[in-house]
Amino acid sequence: MPDINAVADRVASATPPSVARAIRGLSDCSIAWLFVAPTIVLLLAINIFPLIWTIHLSFTNYASNRPNRPVVNVGLKWYQDILSSPEVWAAMQATAHFVFWTIFFQTLIGFTLAYLVDRKFRGHAFWTTIILIPMMLSPAVVGNFWKFLYQPQIGLFNYIVSFFTGLPPSSFEMLGSVTLAPWAIVIVDTWMWTPYVMLICLAGLRSIPDYIYEAAEVDRASKWRQFWSITLPMALPFIMLAVLFRGIENFKMFDMVMLLTGGGPGSTTELASITLKRQAFEAYRTGYSSAFAIILFVVVFGLANIYVRALNKVKQR
Amino acid sequence: MSGASTAHSVVEPSATSKRIAAFLVILYAVVTMVPLAWIFATAWKTPPDSISYPPKIVFDPSLEGYCNLFTTRTRQTDEYIESLGPPQGACEEVTRKREMVIAGPSNYIPRFINSLIIAFGSTFLAVSLGVFAAYAFSRFKIPLKDDLLFFILSTRMMPPIAVAIPIYLMYREVGLSDSALGMVLLYTAVNVSLAVWLLKGFIDEIPREYEEAAMIDGYTRLQAFFKVVLPQAATGIAATSIFCLIFAWNEYAFAVLLTSGQAQTAPPFIPTIIGEGGMDWPAVGAGTTLFLIPVVVFTVLLRKHLLRGITFGAVRK
Numbered sequence: 007m008p009d010i011n012a013v014a015d016r017v018a019s020a021t022p023p024s025v026a027r028a029i030r031g032l033s034d035c036s037i038a039w040l041f042v043a044p045t046i047v048l049l050l051a052i053n054i055f056p057l058i059w060t061i062h063l064s065f066t067n068y069a070s071n072r073p074n075r076p077v078v079n080v081g082l083k084w085y086q087d088i089l090s091s092p093e094v095w096a097a098m099q100a101t102a103h104f105v106f107w108t109i110f111f112q113t114l115i116g117f118t119l120a121y122l123v124d125r126k127f128r129g130h131a132f133w134t135t136i137i138l139i140p141m142m143l144s145p146a147v148v149g150n151f152w153k154f155l156y157q158p159q160i161g162l163f164n165y166i167v168s169f170f171t172g173l174p175p176s177s178f179e180m181l182g183s184v185t186l187a188p189w190a191i192v193i194v195d196t197w198m199w200t201p202y203v204m205l206i207c208l209a210g211l212r213s214i215p216d217y218i219y220e221a222a223e224v225d226r227a228s229k230w231r232q233f234w235s236i237t238l239p240m241a242l243p244f245i246m247l248a249v250l251f252r253g254i255e256n257f258k259m260f261d262m263v264m265l266l267t268g269g270g271p272g273s274t275t276e277l278a279s280i281t282l283k284r285q286a287f288e289a290y291r292t293g294y295s296s297a298f299a300i301i302l303f304v305v306v307f308g309l310a311n312i313y314v315r316a317l318n319k320v321k322q323r
Numbered sequence: 324m325s326g327a328s329t330a331h332s333v334v335e336p337s338a339t340s341k342r343i344a345a346f347l348v349i350l351y352a353v354v355t356m357v358p359l360a361w362i363f364a365t366a367w368k369t370p371p372d373s374i375s376y377p378p379k380i381v382f383d384p385s386l387e388g389y390c391n392l393f394t395t396r397t398r399q400t401d402e403y404i405e406s407l408g409p410p411q412g413a414c415e416e417v418t419r420k421r422e423m424v425i426a427g428p429s430n431y432i433p434r435f436i437n438s439l440i441i442a443f444g445s446t447f448l449a450v451s452l453g454v455f456a457a458y459a460f461s462r463f464k465i466p467l468k469d470d471l472l473f474f475i476l477s478t479r480m481m482p483p484i485a486v487a488i489p490i491y492l493m494y495r496e497v498g499l500s501d502s503a504l505g506m507v508l509l510y511t512a513v514n515v516s517l518a519v520w521l522l523k524g525f526i527d528e529i530p531r532e533y534e535e536a537a538m539i540d541g542y543t544r545l546q547a548f549f550k551v552v553l554p555q556a557a558t559g560i561a562a563t564s565i566f567c568l569i570f571a572w573n574e575y576a577f578a579v580l581l582t583s584g585q586a587q588t589a590p591p592f593i594p595t596i597i598g599e600g601g602m603d604w605p606a607v608g609a610g611t612t613l614f615l616i617p618v619v620v621f622t623v624l625l626r627k628h629l630l631r632g633i634t635f636g637a638v639r640k
Contacts, residue, residue, distance in 0.1 A: 032543075032545065034463055034544060036462070037459070037545065038459045038465055041455035041458060042455075042456050045515050045519060048508075049475065049512060051512075052490070053478040053481070053512055056493060057489070059492070059493070060488060062533055063492075070492060084621075098415075108394055115351075123344070125336040125340055125341050125344035125345075126341070129345070131626075134348075135622070135623055136355075136356065137348070137355060139355075139622055142569060142573075142618050142622040143618055143619075144575065144614070144618070146573075147590055147611055147614060150593060150611070151608070151611055154382070154602070154608075155358055157374075159376055160378065161378075162358075162361050162378050165376075197355065197358065203635060205633065205639060207627060209630055244638065247634065247638070254480060258483065260482070260575075260576045264575075265575075265594055278482075279482055279484045282482070283580070286488045287491075291476060292492075295488060296488060297483030302485055303485055306482060307477065307480065310480040320489075
């Protein structure tokens with residue numbers, strides 16, 4: 007490579023010998039540690055140290071609005087309180103409903119869209135880019151403007167529904183009704199994140215080599231048979247990856263739902279993260295909320311472990 | 324007919340199936356754009372038009388939304404308004420029609436600038452740290468490499484509210500509450516995991532032979548990194564930077580809990596835009612439009628790398 011040689015000569019002549027010697031003294035091993043250390047130190051300071059502090063706080067009666075009160079060790083009290091609290095179980099149920107249905111709709115619609123885009127019609131790249139836009143937007147801002155679309159009477163969503171069904175537009179309140187609000191957040195999340203599942207499924211479909219379909223054609227397998235025996239099984243690891251990503255993200259869901267419903271009406275859409283925020287920053291039950299945070303973290307960490315294993319499987323293909 | 328073209332026709336979808344696929348995908352793309360188009364259009368309505376029933380699809384465009392976004396206004400008597408000179412500029416004109424005068428600039432621009440400073444600052448730091456760590460993970464034997472990489476990724480799995488509790492207490496102790504520096508550090512810590520994983524993928528794709536050739540020509544390892552690897556990774560670094568920027572730009576949970584005035588970013592500010600007697604939807608629409616447009620532009624620029632970005636580099640192509 008002549009260009010690199012030329013650059014090398016220039017660099018070699020431009021580097022003062024003393025500096026060059028000092029740098030040359032660094033072994034690969036020390037460079038490796040030098041390069042990795044800042045990242046690890048930052049993560050230890052901003053993630054791990056606070057995590058350890060949270061674990062410590064979860065055993066105390068500390069309240070962040072009363073920093074001068076003597077801190078007493080309460081043992082496992084908060085953990086027992088949380089696991090037996092109906093409020094927490096209601097939040098977990100709301101979260102499970104949200105996670106299950108968002109994944110269900112996003113996978114169904116996302117895979118269908120990916121399958122259609124994979125027909126490679128003229129202009130498919132352009133339309134794919136358009137479809138991808140919602141997932142890049144700020145969830146908080148999205149939640150805020152969907153609140154406008156969901157307004158009874160004046161909102162576009164109610165107007166469109168009434169246009170197609172004939173129901174009066176002010177006869178239902180997506181955000182004000184106990185039965186509809188859990189579905190209102192599922193609709194917005196599906197609108198926002200279906201493209202995400204579509205994109206990953208598309209990669210899965212494109213990873214299937216043509217010769218497999220050619221062989222199936224030679225064997226006179228029907229299109230239907232090809233779909234169930236080739237397309238779906240071979241795209242499955244990608245679908246799983248998308249499902250796990252969405253599962254983890256939606257288990258932690260806070261911003262979009264906070265702006266859309268604030269957990270209401272009542273506590274029907276109060277997901278785990280919203281309960282946590284209420285306890286920590288409105289009721290100032292720091293010890294209790296720390297224990298809750300640890301429980302949530304353990305759950306997410308368990309999901310993450312499964313995810314990394316699935317991810318490695320996908321990678322090995 | 325050559326064998327290759329026959330084989331091609333077997334896997335090539337039929338013209339009819341392409342047409343059906345195109346119709347359905349374009350239909351989805353158009354429907355999915357309706358909410359966004361609606362909020363962009365609302366920005367150009369007057370407040371009465373924005374809440375009219377039935378929703379107005381055709382309307383006289385007005386600057387009132389943008390004027391209200393950038394100003395604060397006070398209600399005045401007719402006599403007082405008449406005693407003022409002729410209105411200066413379009414904004415004063417629309418404001419006076421509502422029997423109000425402009426009292427001063429709103430907080431939107433300072434919040435927008437905060438968003439810019441915090442997003443660019445944290446992106447710069449995260450990508451700088453990330454590129455060194457990614458290179459080390461890509462090229463060197465590091466003990467417990469897989470565990471360290473998993474540790475780095477797992478910090479991103481924590482629910483933001485769970486992290487916010489101790490960060491809130493920690494920042495209060497060290498005086499970083501409601502400061503841009505605190506937010507930059509926090510977003511850097513969150514983004515560095517994405518940066519390391521994405522950049523490692525990009526650097527893995529650069530053949531080692533390039534550096535080895537350079538080192539045979541007298542480069543040190545560090546010189547080879549700066550002069551050979553970094554230029555080769557430029558596209559990857561740019562794509563990673565945009566992903567980090569978008570995350571920091573969109574983030575809400577930390578911003579709403581850890582900032583209040585000085586360092587508040589746009590996402591927690593936009594939902595607080597209210598007019599007289601309820602939400603000022605045109606102003607919210609205007610603020611949302613200006614906030615979302617950069618992300619839409621970046622999404623289009625980034626379309627080839629989106630898949631990698633959203634899967635932490637697990638799925639390439």
